[in-house]
Amino acid sequence: MAEKRIGRQTIKIQNPVRIVSAAGIVGPKEGQGPLRHYFDEIIEDELWGEKSWEKAESKLQRETFAKALNKAGMSTGEVDYVIAGDLLNQCIASNFGLRESMIPFFGVFGACSTMAESMSLGSMIIDGGFADNVACLTSSHFCAAEKQFRFPLELGSQRPPTSQWTVTGSGCVMLSNKGTGPCITHVTTGKIIDMGIKDANNMGSAMAPAAADTIIGHFYDTGIAPESYDLIITGDLGRLGKNICDELLRRQGLEISDRYNDCGAMIFDMERQDIHCGGSGCGCSAVVLAGFIYQKMQKGELKNVLFVATGALLSPTSTQQGESIPCIAHAVSIRI
Amino acid sequence: MKAIFTKDEYVRYVEQKAPKSKVMKNILRAFLVGGVICAGGQLITNWLKARGVPAENAANLTALILVCVGALFTGLNIYDEIGRFAGAGSIVPITGFANSIVSPAMEFRSEGFITGVGARMFVIAGPVLVYGISASVIAGIIYYLLRF
Numbered sequence: 001m002a003e004k005r006i007g008r009q010t011i012k013i014q015n016p017v018r019i020v021s022a023a024g025i026v027g028p029k030e031g032q033g034p035l036r037h038y039f040d041e042i043i044e045d046e047l048w049g050e051k052s053w054e055k056a057e058s059k060l061q062r063e064t065f066a067k068a069l070n071k072a073g074m075s076t077g078e079v080d081y082v083i084a085g086d087l088l089n090q091c092i093a094s095n096f097g098l099r100e101s102m103i104p105f106f107g108v109f110g111a112c113s114t115m116a117e118s119m120s121l122g123s124m125i126i127d128g129g130f131a132d133n134v135a136c137l138t139s140s141h142f143c144a145a146e147k148q149f150r151f152p153l154e155l156g157s158q159r160p161p162t163s164q165w166t167v168t169g170s171g172c173v174m175l176s177n178k179g180t181g182p183c184i185t186h187v188t189t190g191k192i193i194d195m196g197i198k199d200a201n202n203m204g205s206a207m208a209p210a211a212a213d214t215i216i217g218h219f220y221d222t223g224i225a226p227e228s229y230d231l232i233i234t235g236d237l238g239r240l241g242k243n244i245c246d247e248l249l250r251r252q253g254l255e256i257s258d259r260y261n262d263c264g265a266m267i268f269d270m271e272r273q274d275i276h277c278g279g280s281g282c283g284c285s286a287v288v289l290a291g292f293i294y295q296k297m298q299k300g301e302l303k304n305v306l307f308v309a310t311g312a313l314l315s316p317t318s319t320q321q322g323e324s325i326p327c328i329a330h331a332v333s334i335r336i
Numbered sequence: 337m338k339a340i341f342t343k344d345e346y347v348r349y350v351e352q353k354a355p356k357s358k359v360m361k362n363i364l365r366a367f368l369v370g371g372v373i374c375a376g377g378q379l380i381t382n383w384l385k386a387r388g389v390p391a392e393n394a395a396n397l398t399a400l401i402l403v404c405v406g407a408l409f410t411g412l413n414i415y416d417e418i419g420r421f422a423g424a425g426s427i428v429p430i431t432g433f434a435n436s437i438v439s440p441a442m443e444f445r446s447e448g449f450i451t452g453v454g455a456r457m458f459v460i461a462g463p464v465l466v467y468g469i470s471a472s473v474i475a476g477i478i479y480y481l482l483r484f
Contacts, residue, residue, distance in 0.1 A: 052446035152443035156419015156426050156435050161355040196343035205350040
């Protein structure tokens with residue numbers, strides 16, 4: 001087996017890969033949520049001075065990247081790669097948002113698991129000695145996602161109780177082989193898991209088995225004790241998906257309830273903000289990681305975190321054709 | 337994961353675990369809001385008739401006015417709030433039909449007047465028109481044949 005590979009799904013990062021800076025910008029609704037103090041900027045309206053939702057999402061990525069770059073004290077010339085992706089068709093938020101950056105670019109699509117996917121690849125690239133600094137970022141935009149995946153915003157329809165609210169926001173982390181910051185130690189890459197859920201308004205339930213599978217794979221491959229993590233956090237399962245994931249793990253003998261949470265269940269106030277099962281979207285896990293988790297780790301309040309971003313790999317076409325939803329979850333182990 | 341659930345078992349497990357829609361509450365809200373819209377329509381018809389408009393014209397004018405009101409409320413970003421509260425109560429009346437045409441027209445304005453507004457305007461109402469008109473044609477043919 002390749003020397004850095006320690007199991008079916010997991011690799012151990014052997015050279016230091018540090019998160020030297022992180023930045024997150026969110027929309028107005030996220031800015032009213034319980035995590036509002038952890039974000040770098042809260043935009044006032046969802047168009048943010050642009051002519052379309054898609055342009056606004058591109059701007060989110062552009063500005064978030066600029067903030068992370070600035071915080072790391074780097075110039076664009078020092079960044080060897082940008083790895084980015086989003087939910088829009090052909091990843092236009094990333095492609096258009098970063099087209100002026102003039103940095104070698106890898107576009108990735110992992111639906112809402114994109115943040116962990118880009119960090120996984122970025123860590124491998126740095127550990128492999130192919131780069132010194134890699135920026136990993138992603139975004140989602142409520143209005144642009146609704147337009148592409150569901151109904152027009154002004155249509156007077158009701159959302160089912162299992163639905164989730166796409167986060168408007170962009171998160172970016174700068175990975176480097178120098179400097180200070182939490183280290184990425186392990187990467188567990190998810191498999192595509194489809195347990196037959198067809199309801200695009202119940203993505204938490206569709207993704208929960210993928211999250212559970214990756215978490216189990218991580219502990220099986222590494223032999224790390226679950227207790228050594230302060231926080232095991234999934235990306236956007238929401239309230240229902242989080243409960244299911246927790247139960248699936250318990251049924252397989254893994255008890256993590258006391259240290260388990262979900263970004264989608266944390267980012268909004270469930271009772272006050274009328275978002276049903278919680279937040280979703282690439283931006284959901286990205287801004288919680290770049291804001292809440294990163295700041296807590298820098299203060300030493302969190303020491304070991306397993307970040308498991310979850311993605312539903314569906315398209316409007318597959319939904320209309322009655323297909324079930326294949327899902328994925330990628331895990332990144334972060335330690336100070 | 338397949339070790340503890342087959343796909344069918346998992347789908348059943350999720351169905352049983354998922355929060356259910358509050359049916360009684362939704363029905364009550366739909367009844368109230370739908371009733372208010374229809375009563376408003378009746379008031380307009382009565383008012384028009386009282387001013388001497390013939391019955392058939394009054395009905396057509398009422399539909400016209402309600403469509404305009406539905407379109408206006410959509411443009412003012414109010415109709416989606418009503419819809420979130422009322423559900424079918426604001427979808428079924430003709431104001432909901434106006435909403436289903438105006439809302440995609442607004443949404444796809446950014447793709448221009450031809451490929452955006454023009455092409456996408458009937459993305460929701462289109463099936464209603466296709467099957468509504470088809471059904472009425474079939475009903476018309478049956479009615480015609482039955483007369484012989």
